[in-house]
Amino acid sequence: MIYITRRERFSAAHKLARNDWNEDQNLKVFGKCSNANWHGHNYELFVTVKGEVNSETGFLIDLRVLKEIIQEEAIDKLDHKNINLDVDFMQGKMASTEMIAIEIFKRLAPRIENEGAQLHCIKLCETENNFVEYFGN
Numbered sequence: 638m639i640y641i642t643r644r645e646r647f648s649a650a651h652k653l654a655r656n657d658w659n660e661d662q663n664l665k666v667f668g669k670c671s672n673a674n675w676h677g678h679n680y681e682l683f684v685t686v687k688g689e690v691n692s693e694t695g696f697l698i699d700l701r702v703l704k705e706i707i708q709e710e711a712i713d714k715l716d717h718k719n720i721n722l723d724v725d726f727m728q729g730k731m732a733s734t735e736m737i738a739i740e741i742f743k744r745l746a747p748r749i750e751n752e753g754a755q756l757h758c759i760k761l762c763e764t765e766n767n768f769v770e771y772f773g774n
């Protein structure tokens with residue numbers, strides 16, 4: 638079993654607020670990230686894949702293929718977008734780092750399985766101080 642990781646980056650806008658809560662409730666829970674305070678982050682995404690090395694190619698997965706999958710399923714959808722408003726797979730969900738990581742995992746896992754490997758972890762850094770890791774369960 639070996640692990641390989643590809644890093645990508647995207648910039649996106651968001652806010653943290655529930656439509657079914659009033660301004661005070663949102664402010665209390667989400668603070669400066671809530672209500673009218675749209676703001677952006679330069680996210681860093683680490684996609685870690687696991688599996689066996691193919692003895693002929695020496696590859697677990699071709700990193701060019703992994704790059705293409707991440708680009709199509711995540712970066713094209715998220716980069717320079719408003720996560721709350723523009724991103725189809727985030728509709729009806731909080732635009733938190735946790736939820737974005739979970740949704741990215743769900744989108745990438747089947748594509749990576751088609752390549753004969755397994756998605757191990759999505760690590761998503763929202764700021765230089767805050768990141769989440771999701772392992773699929």
Ligand SMILES: Nc1nc2c(c(=O)[nH]1)N=C([C@H](O)[C@H](O)COP(=O)(O)OP(=O)(O)OP(=O)(O)O)CN2
Pocket residue numbers: 653670676732733734735763764765766767
């Ligand atoms: N559990 C979560 N909590 C918070 C999330 C999140 O995604 N999951 N997100 C945010 C906000 O998006 C906010 O923009 C984070 O910014 P901030 O707190 O300013 O983070 P910094 O790392 O830049 O702040 P420092 O105080 O300098 O560490 C809030 N909570």
Ligand SMILES: [Zn+2]
Pocket residue numbers: 651670676677678
């Ligand atoms: Zn934020």
